[in-house]
Amino acid sequence: MIDRLERHPHDVLVIGAGGAGLRAAIEAAAAGASVGLVCKSLLGKAHTVMAEGGVAAALRHVDERDSWQTHFRDTMVGGKMMNNPRMAQLHALEAPDRVRELEAWGAVFDRTRDGRILQRPFGGHSHPRLAHVGDRTGLEMIRTLQDRAVAMGIDVYMECTITHLTTGAVGYPTSDGARRTTGAVGYWRTTGRPILFPAKAVVLATGGIGKAYEVTSNSWEYSGDGQALAYRAGAELIDMEFVQFHPTGMVWPPGVRGLLVTEAVRGEGGILRNSLGERFMWKYLPEDRRAEYAATDEEASRWVSALSEGRQTDARRPPELSTRDNVARAIYTEVREGRGSPHGGVLLDISYLPADHVRRKLPSMYEQFKELADVDITKGPMEVGPTTHYVMGGIRVNAATGATTLPGLYAAGEVAGGMHGANRLGGNSLSDLLVFGARTGAGAASYASRIADQPHVDPVQIMDAQRELAAPLERTSGEDPYAIARDLQSTMQRLVGIFREDTDLADALAELAVLQTRAESVCVDGGRAYNPGWNLVFELRNLLTISEAVTRSARLRTESRGAHSRLDFPDTDDKRWGKVNCVVSRAADGAMDVRTAPLPKMPKELRALLDTH
Amino acid sequence: MADAHFRVFRGSPGEPGRYDEFDVPAEEGMVVLDALHWIQGHEAPDLAVRWNCKAAKCGSCSAEVDGRPSLTCKTRLSDFDLDEPITVEPMRAFPLIRDLVTDVSWNYRVNETIQPFTPPDDVPQEDWRWQQQDIERVQEYRKCIECFLCQDVCHVLRNHETEQPFMGPRFLVRAAGLEMHPIDQADRRQYLKDSGGIGYCNITKCCTEVCPEHIKITDNAIIPLKERVADRYYDPLQFIWRLLRGGGDEPNVRVELPVLPHGSDGIAESREQGPGEPA
Numbered sequence: 001m002i003d004r005l006e007r008h009p010h011d012v013l014v015i016g017a018g019g020a021g022l023r024a025a026i027e028a029a030a031a032g033a034s035v036g037l038v039c040k041s042l043l044g045k046a047h048t049v050m051a052e053g054g055v056a057a058a059l060r061h062v063d064e065r066d067s068w069q070t071h072f073r074d075t076m077v078g079g080k081m082m083n084n085p086r087m088a089q090l091h092a093l094e095a096p097d098r099v100r101e102l103e104a105w106g107a108v109f110d111r112t113r114d115g116r117i118l119q120r121p122f123g124g125h126s127h128p129r130l131a132h133v134g135d136r137t138g139l140e141m142i143r144t145l146q147d148r149a150v151a152m153g154i155d156v157y158m159e160c161t162i163t164h165l166t167t168g169a170v171g172y173p174t175s176d177g178a179r180r181t182t183g184a185v186g187y188w189r190t191t192g193r194p195i196l197f198p199a200k201a202v203v204l205a206t207g208g209i210g211k212a213y214e215v216t217s218n219s220w221e222y223s224g225d226g227q228a229l230a231y232r233a234g235a236e237l238i239d240m241e242f243v244q245f246h247p248t249g250m251v252w253p254p255g256v257r258g259l260l261v262t263e264a265v266r267g268e269g270g271i272l273r274n275s276l277g278e279r280f281m282w283k284y285l286p287e288d289r290r291a292e293y294a295a296t297d298e299e300a301s302r303w304v305s306a307l308s309e310g311r312q313t314d315a316r317r318p319p320e321l322s323t324r325d326n327v328a329r330a331i332y333t334e335v336r337e338g339r340g341s342p343h344g345g346v347l348l349d350i351s352y353l354p355a356d357h358v359r360r361k362l363p364s365m366y367e368q369f370k371e372l373a374d375v376d377i378t379k380g381p382m383e384v385g386p387t388t389h390y391v392m393g394g395i396r397v398n399a400a401t402g403a404t405t406l407p408g409l410y411a412a413g414e415v416a417g418g419m420h421g422a423n424r425l426g427g428n429s430l431s432d433l434l435v436f437g438a439r440t441g442a443g444a445a446s447y448a449s450r451i452a453d454q455p456h457v458d459p460v461q462i463m464d465a466q467r468e469l470a471a472p473l474e475r476t477s478g479e480d481p482y483a484i485a486r487d488l489q490s491t492m493q494r495l496v497g498i499f500r501e502d503t504d505l506a507d508a509l510a511e512l513a514v515l516q517t518r519a520e521s522v523c524v525d526g527g528r529a530y531n532p533g534w535n536l537v538f539e540l541r542n543l544l545t546i547s548e549a550v551t552r553s554a555r556l557r558t559e560s561r562g563a564h565s566r567l568d569f570p571d572t573d574d575k576r577w578g579k580v581n582c583v584v585s586r587a588a589d590g591a592m593d594v595r596t597a598p599l600p601k602m603p604k605e606l607r608a609l610l611d612t613h
Numbered sequence: 614m615a616d617a618h619f620r621v622f623r624g625s626p627g628e629p630g631r632y633d634e635f636d637v638p639a640e641e642g643m644v645v646l647d648a649l650h651w652i653q654g655h656e657a658p659d660l661a662v663r664w665n666c667k668a669a670k671c672g673s674c675s676a677e678v679d680g681r682p683s684l685t686c687k688t689r690l691s692d693f694d695l696d697e698p699i700t701v702e703p704m705r706a707f708p709l710i711r712d713l714v715t716d717v718s719w720n721y722r723v724n725e726t727i728q729p730f731t732p733p734d735d736v737p738q739e740d741w742r743w744q745q746q747d748i749e750r751v752q753e754y755r756k757c758i759e760c761f762l763c764q765d766v767c768h769v770l771r772n773h774e775t776e777q778p779f780m781g782p783r784f785l786v787r788a789a790g791l792e793m794h795p796i797d798q799a800d801r802r803q804y805l806k807d808s809g810g811i812g813y814c815n816i817t818k819c820c821t822e823v824c825p826e827h828i829k830i831t832d833n834a835i836i837p838l839k840e841r842v843a844d845r846y847y848d849p850l851q852f853i854w855r856l857l858r859g860g861g862d863e864p865n866v867r868v869e870l871p872v873l874p875h876g877s878d879g880i881a882e883s884r885e886q887g888p889g890e891p892a
Binding site: 100139150480532534 | 742751
């Protein structure tokens with residue numbers, strides 16, 4: 001059985017072909033490694049394609065006062081100082097070069113009047129900083145990276161799911177007890193046939209976990225695959241309690257509930273109002289940051305005019321451009337207190353600007369509302385509400401190389417943790433995946449180059465993996481994976497959402513345990529070829545693992561910080577929680593272990609940057 | 614709202630296909646992909662559907678709805694008479710994988726034959742200054758989400774009308790985006806004429822009609838490319854100039870395009886009985 005198994009050995013296997021995976025593959029191939037790139041979907045369909053607003057980089061094209069130091073500071077402040085400072089520094093330093101590199105590879109960004117890459121303002125960024133293409137920046141990025149990868153001749157395995165990472169003893173056959181990665185097992189989605197990828201190094205770039213929730217901006221692919229694969233293989237996760245609820249998702253019609261409404265709407269001047277017509281964000285600005293925002297409607301309006309006309313201004317930014325965690329809580333609170341819109345959101349209005357301008361700056365939002373909700377955003381407001389969007393936490397990595405705590409295993413992009421701390425700024429994920437995609441590709445290629453022979457993949461692990469793949473099809477009765485997935489999403493939405501408390505989190509753990517048991521007897525109809533029910537079984541397993549990690553971490557952190565809001569601990573507790581991350585790992589007995597570990601040390605020169613601003 | 618009645622193509626290569634019928638509770642604002650998900654979640658868990666973003670941004674969920682090539686994620690039930698059944702079938706131009714999913718890998722192989730972006734060696738990037746109005750055309754081409762509906766509807770590909778390969782509207786759009794990029798140095802005209810088969814397009818504009826991104830594929834991409842090719846190869850003045858200048862032409866390197874494989878015949882037969890066939 002194993003002898004007949006289709007196998008494709010590579011120096012570096014990259015799992016996930018969004019921005020981070022593509023960028024990692026390009027860098028590893030440029031370093032001379034043989035690279036395999038695996039994706040669950042067709043190439044170019046990954047979640048990066050949905051990124052709208054832009055990529056944050058201190059290019060200084062629109063405001064010369066910007067600098068990498070200010071970008072670093074904004075990122076740390078937005079992340080409530082939970083970020084890995086070294087990651088935030090590398091990110092701010094290298095993002096401009098990574099953006100220019102995209103242009104050199106054929107990307108066509110919107111332009112300033114003097115013909116350079118245009119930058120737009122976004123929440124939490126001190127200056128206009130986001131290079132963009134209207135509101136379809138992610139498409140431009142993924143297509144540019146895809147074209148580059150294709151031109152380099154990288155082997156791409158499309159519609160292929162990885163279900164298991166294999167590990168072996170370091171220095172096999174003479175082992176010193178430590179383990180490292182040896183490759184991955186999966187199957188072709190089109191046929192269901194199993195496939196083995198022996199690899200010296202594996203890069204996880206599988207994105208986020210949004211499908212654990214009912215209301216999410218994420219597609220079916222975001223099932224926490226990389227986090228769960230890494231956890232099961234023995235790597236550590238950090239910061240899993242920090243899940244970003246984007247303030248503005250569509251709330252109507254039901255079929256598109258949760259679909260993202262880009263922050264660029266607010267970046268271009270969009271105003272949030274409740275059902276009483278109040279511009280409620282004035283009430284929710286955090287006191288210690290109030291000086292960064294306009295004081296009056298008039299000042300905010302001057303800022304918008306200056307932006308539309310492409311000139312600098314002394315007016316400060318509107319209150320709608322507060323950080324995402326804050327705006328999401330504000331909207332949630334307005335709705336809960338009875339000041340919501342007809343379908344349970346609030347109103348976001350950009351229609352006071354000239355229709356042509358709105359259509360040019362926000363073309364895909366215009367289409368999205370016109371075609372899916374019968375709303376013309378140039379004529380009236382949009383209804384919006386919070387939607388699960390992004391996980392700040394993820395696999396614990398080395399800032400410089402993307403190495404995880406398991407030798408040979410690397411991670412980049414949303415699947416990795418540390419860069420964004422307790423809350424991510426808009427625009428920082430596209431720059432994250434470029435900067436750390438490149439670093440991780442280089443790190444993995446360098447690791448692989450130091451290994452002489454293709455690692456031996458343990459046949460027992462391959463057999464076990466194949467048995468697990470076959471089991472749901474062989475059972476004649478059992479649980480329906482769709483039903484379990486719906487129940488899981490309900491649990492997470494009700495009990496581990498924007499506002500959390502201990503009793504809810506305890507209930508969630510109990511419900512997750514029941515779901516876990518049900519998932520063990522899951523049974524599906526049909527065969528292996530393109531069978532979504534069968535495919536869901538393995539995604540469900542990953543979702544259960546990461547849901548437990550999110551819930552346990554959320555229960556451990558008895559404070560409110562960034563995206564993690566505890567009703568029973570509403571204050572930020574710097575003394576107890578300001579210097580530690582929650583770390584999740586698998587104990588020897590297979591149980592999930594959650595503990596705290598000290599934050600990476602802040603170098604003195606970076607500390608000075610935070611103090612002087 | 615009332616139930617919507619769906620007829621959904623089911624089948625695999627090498628077996629006769631069939632149409633399964635489903636009554637789906639219709640909700641306000643519902644799209645065809647919502648209905649397919651409801652069917653998966655309640656009646657047919659193994660119904661094969663390719664989809665991803667559900668926001669008309671990724672181009673995965675292409676299918677034919679009542680015979681019209683469509684993104685199922687933006688095809689709203691309110692646009693149909695719910696007293697009549699809605700028929701959903703896979704794209705016809707490509708080989709069937711299962712149910713509504715087709716093998717579109719041919720497109721990726723064609724894409725590989727296009728010479729990639731080729732910037733000049735001697736212009737530093739700081740000097741790449743372009744006005745917004747100068748790049749708007751290129752940005753229009755780059756809006757393409759690769760749903761391949763234009764390839765599906767193109768009669769040259771759909772009906773296998775040529776012996777020679779034809780790259781199809783999608784890749785003419787990509788080529789246009791490269792040819793008209795403000796700083797690209799490559800000349801793809803010979804490739805477009807000899808390998809890509811640009812001459813096979815007879816400008817019926819079906820591709821433009823189905824494009825979910827509203828790219829004016831024929832007017833803004835294909836016709837300008839045809840003009841460039843015509844100027845290069847068929848303009849008498851240019852011809853004389855080349856004669857006078859003598860030699861120095863581009864090397865005659867022909868890139869072979871892959872041939873689009875036919876769909877399964879058994880499937881085609883069973884499909885022809887469907888009421889959703891285009892006239």
